[in-house]
Amino acid sequence: MTAQRNPSNNPENVVFQVRDLAKIYDMGEVKVHALRGANLELFSKELIVLLGPSGSGKSTLLNILGGLDTATSGFVSYRGRNLTSATEAELTEYRRFHVGFVFQFYNLIPSLTALENVSVVTEIAGNPMKPEDALALVGLTERLDHFPAQLSGGEQQRVAIARAISKNPEVLLCDEPTGALDSQTGVVVLEALERVNRELNTATAIITHNVDIAAMADRVIHLSNGRISEVTANKVRKSPREIKW
Amino acid sequence: MKALDRKVWRDLWRMKGQVFAITLVVMSGVATFVMFITTMHSLDLTRNRFYLDYNFADAFVSLKRAPESLKDKIKDVAGVNQVETRVSAYVKLDVRGFSEPVTGHIISVPDDGQSLVNRIYMRKGRLADPAKDNEVVISETFAHAHGFNLGDPLAAVINGKWKKLTITGIALSPEFVLVMRPFAMSPDFKRYGILWMSRKAISKAYNMEGAFNDVVLTLYPGTKVNDVLRELDNIVDRYGGFGAFARKDQISHRLLNEEFNMLRNMARIFPTIFICVAAFLLNVVMSRTVNTQREQIAALKAFGYDNTAIVIHYGKLVVLIISSGLLLGIAVGIWLGQILGGIYMEIYRFPDLAFILKPWVIVTAIMISILSAMAGTVHSLWRSAKQPPAEAMRPEPPAKYRVSLLEKAGIGPWLTQPSRIIVRNIGRKPIRTFLSIIGIAVACATMISSGFFKDSVDHMVNVQFVLSQKEDMAVGFTEPTSYRALYELKEMEGVHYAETFRTVPVRLKFGRSSYKTVINGIEPDSRLHPLLDTNLKPVTLPQEGIVLNDYLGKMLGVKAGDMLTVEALEGSKAIRQVQVIALVRLYLGVMGYMDLKALNRLMREGDAVSGIYLTADERYQDKLYRSFVNMPRVSGTIVRKNEISNFYDVQAKGMLFFTFIATLMAGSISIGVVYNNARIALSERSRELSSLRVLGYTRGEISYILLGELALIALTAIPPGFLIGYGLCAYITEILQSDLFRIPLVIELKTYSMAAAVVLVSASVSGLIVRRKLDHLDLVEVLKTRE
């Protein structure tokens, strides 16, 4: 059991501010409304879970937060910096120094070892940890020289987490990090994420469509049909170990 | 090393098969370019040095006989720098152990041994001693052809008298870099040689003491050559001048220039083909790489790598792929250039071949490679940069397939599922399929261009030496002779049939252009020497007027009906007008043709003939030319069958080398394209094929899907390959036209078959390699990993 961190409304602690965010994918004949006016704040040190059925706009929201994608309308700021009007170069710089990503399919570079996959990020970051330390944080000290193909899915995902946190990012964005894993392995990955959040105080957003996982969050953001339908706060954060699905 | 750079090297290693294929193609392109260009530069430099060091003349004129005092008058011509008078003569030679007629061109060397102009380079031995009248220095090609050494004897008919000469030296001259009998079709080192004798000895033999019959001179820089030539003609006119000409019309020089032109053109054609093929291969490989690495690129971007970093990353990969081909190509090109230089040196003689590699050649080779890399990869690199990072995170949608046209056309029901897969897969990537077909077709075409060369030369030889030269011997007289000589020769034992010919050295003028050549007078309805055009139709010579070779017509800018000025360069030195009746396409030579009678009428010289063509009994031929050698009036005898074998002797090495290079190139293109295709197909389809294996398909059945597709593409490529090959050959014949010959466009069936065979064999080899890989497909692994 972990005590809940108090998401204070102190503006200094706001990492992300999202206002009336909309995203429309123009597919020619059809226009897909992925987001239809979302409003949200994310505070420093907190761990949130974005919960919603497939197609509800979770990834779209996360991608926009991470500067991977741009909104059609609305406003997003990161620590007071307007992301909506940022240039491509500013977004790249933002991703390079402030955000860590973890993807559903790991997206490791198959031709590089675990250690090298982490180095790819530390080499360009401003204030990185040593790649070995990042891998130690996720419990992979023994597998530094293994290629992705020689690692299990869970191990690959932990390398991906090490890679994401190795730059000491302010925020960690994870899109269904356990989506491709069985529940036992998933727990190990979630533990790694939880540990990073707890020890490094990295604000963390985790996407899932798995209701059970929501129990480990400080707050749960429910999405449906491109809108934020509900925000619930967990009084107590459950440890991933106590979660089963 | 940066982690990302490590990825470059590992990607390179993973793609090694394809990298090898591209390396092969880039290497071939760069190597041919470097080979042709450096050979040209090296020959050019060598020639220029030789010309400079041995003071090659700027202008030349021969005449009948003039007093030595005329030399000062020539010296006074504005712009003339050095003048050297010489005595020169054509003589019949008798080489021990060689029963055929041999002609020597004797040129005098000043008695003090110090030639001013056209100095000779002594390869071996020493100059002839002016105190002795039987010493001679001979040209190197002649010495090699007969294995002559210093001290060997050589018999010559000098001014009608047999004389035993001794070889004291072997030499080269800037004037005879290429030793070739005037108006011959190709050099003949066995039957024609240059002899240098002391001025004293040769003057005495020809009663030329205090006189000369040949002048060579150098000019001050900036002098207008044509003005000097006109002055020269005026001065020597009274002394029987044969028309002055400039260096650019000197035969050895001119043929060297044409060789340079050919090298330059070759250096243009082949690398161009390779750039296109290499660009295509790179395009396929890089777009495939960028495509499979979409998600890696997206991840890198998500972590803050910018577009420039991504482009540089893949750019490095391209540079590495290219540079191995480039470096190997430069090395191989230098090596081949030296071989080619050596082959040239057997025909074109210089003191020694200076080999140079100009920096710009390397720079251009690099540019060529970069150009092909850019052409091939800009699109994929741009796509890699353009991908929005979020977009790339989404898994690639299943490839779009459609029911193919073939199936719609009604054959659908007969196709098995695997055949259906083949047909649809080809239809799915129409552009790549099209380019693959073109790529293989180009390989096929290159192969045709190598075989074509031999076909064409064979054809040319057949037309020129077999069909239109039916005589066994051509006997030339020292001077135009009465027609009656014919009856004399006809009476000789063994002679079956004889007819006369007339050759008049002339300068043809039309408007501002002029050209020194000969007019051939041929007997009407000649049985032995019919004039055949390129369609092998006999050309009927008109009763009046002249027929020109179309190449000559083009050079002069005349067309049928125009009046041409003919300036005879012997005898009466008449200047006449003659109408051009027709232009005909001929393979060899640049000459005019007239009816023998019409020519004599034009020259107003009665029934003069220059020589006689004859056919003779095989058994008497040896004896016949023995007797010709002994006839003072006969200047030389050409035996036709010798001419043919000689043509091949001289050209053989060069042709063999060319064929070798072209075959190598065709092979590398065809392996490059086919193998690359097979590898890409394998990597794109291994998931699909593994799935089929899991579903219970046999190895043979899945191999059929992949190899069937490759075979279909290879087979489809052959007809367009023939077409492109034909076009390529047509283009080559166009640019290789020269004074010496026009290569005919003749492609034999066996050349086509050979080209098709090379394509099919390289396709089969690539297929086998892929088949081996298919047999070792790791089913579990492939299905587990996500692309």
Ligand SMILES: Nc1ncnc2c1ncn2[C@@H]1O[C@H](COP(=O)(O)OP(=O)(O)O)[C@@H](O)[C@H]1O
């Ligand atoms: N690049 C895109 N082009 C078109 N439609 C898209 C694209 N990305 C997402 N969508 C659509 O937007 C909606 C929301 O997608 P997404 O944010 O991925 O949902 P989630 O992650 O919650 O499953 C879906 O209907 C999806 O099909």
Ligand SMILES: [Mg+2]
């Ligand atoms: Mg999603």
